[in-house]
Amino acid sequence: MPRTLDPALRRALAERVRYYNELGIYDFYQRGTAVRESAVSTAAAGIAPFLAPSTALQSETREEMAARKSAVVAPVADESIFETQAPKPEFGVADPVAALKIIREDLGECTRCKLHKQGRKQIVFGVGNPRAELMFVGEGPGADEDAQGEPFVGRAGQLLNNMIKAMGLQREDVYIANVVKCRPPGNRTPEPDECDTCSPFLMRQIAAIKPKVVVALGATAAKNLLAMNSSLGELRGHFYDFKPAGVRSNDPAWPGARLAVTYHPAYLLRDPRQKGEAWKDLQMVMKYLGLKAQKPDA
Numbered sequence: 512m513p514r515t516l517d518p519a520l521r522r523a524l525a526e527r528v529r530y531y532n533e534l535g536i537y538d539f540y541q542r543g544t545a546v547r548e549s550a551v552s553t554a555a556a557g558i559a560p561f562l563a564p565s566t567a568l569q570s571e572t573r574e575e576m577a578a579r580k581s582a583v584v585a586p587v588a589d590e591s592i593f594e595t596q597a598p599k600p601e602f603g604v605a606d607p608v609a610a611l612k613i614i615r616e617d618l619g620e621c622t623r624c625k626l627h628k629q630g631r632k633q634i635v636f637g638v639g640n641p642r643a644e645l646m647f648v649g650e651g652p653g654a655d656e657d658a659q660g661e662p663f664v665g666r667a668g669q670l671l672n673n674m675i676k677a678m679g680l681q682r683e684d685v686y687i688a689n690v691v692k693c694r695p696p697g698n699r700t701p702e703p704d705e706c707d708t709c710s711p712f713l714m715r716q717i718a719a720i721k722p723k724v725v726v727a728l729g730a731t732a733a734k735n736l737l738a739m740n741s742s743l744g745e746l747r748g749h750f751y752d753f754k755p756a757g758v759r760s761n762d763p764a765w766p767g768a769r770l771a772v773t774y775h776p777a778y779l780l781r782d783p784r785q786k787g788e789a790w791k792d793l794q795m796v797m798k799y800l801g802l803k804a805q806k807p808d809a
């Protein structure tokens with residue numbers, strides 16, 4: 512039976528593996544690595560343009576993990592840490608459109624984790640610009656996403672669209688995906704084994720797209736991407752150097768992405784008071800990407 516690693520040991524292993532990655536050694540590691548960069552403090556300038564009254568005070572069924580101080584990072588079977596990884600079929604395919612197509616074909620009608628038999632209507636692979644500089648990663652599909660086959664199309668998706676617009680972009684400019692690609696029943700939080708099974712495909716998507724910035728929406732996305740056992744409050748407000756775990760990018764010149772963490776839009780629907788904090792996170796990203804905020808009435 513797989514055993515769960517002590518979080519401190521797991522972090523130490525992750526940092527050691529990253530060190531090997533920097534030496535050009537990749538093919539032995541299965542999960543996320545990340546190094547926290549020095550804190551970047553960003554003061555909010557003005558109000559969040561996505562503070563639309565229509566989105567305030569609405570409830571949302573999805574659970575947000577942000578408030579769980581003792582939330583546990585997805586357990587990893589220590590036997591798998593140094594497992595040899597076969598080269599991914601999209602490796603050597605420079606065109607991100609073609610690479611994503613290969614990854615989608617490889618995923619197929621996936622039955623790799625138990626979510627395939629718990630009521631999913633379809634796999635929700637991801638949507639957006641395959642050459643996006645900015646990528647958003649959420650937790651998993653909800654009912655609307657499951658029905659339409661596209662991430663973030665429900666009320667939380669509308670708020671995400673407003674957030675993207677406030678950043679001076681359109682939804683079509685960015686790429687949006689989730690940690691798990693099948694809807695967890697009842698919109699529950701995906702379980703660690705489900706995240707561990709599905710997230711390698713997300714890592715491959717990130718490596719194919721090669722964004723400048725990845726924004727993790729909510730605790731589940733942040734913890735799975737960063738492999739860090741911290742609360743959302745601790746994870747927010749910083750940039751992290753991020754390279755998708757277990758995947759080699761086709762472009763040796765790609766330095767990896769910067770990763771920022773903010774609240775899941777579903778959580779912001781439940782607690783609109785946090786929108787100002789989310790806007791601070793997005794402003795940090797905008798500053799890095801050289802984006803100008805769009806006025807609410809523009």
Ligand code: SF4
Nearest residue numbers: 621624627692693709
């Ligand atoms: S959640 Fe991911 S790993 Fe699980 S069945 Fe769906 S596509 Fe496969």
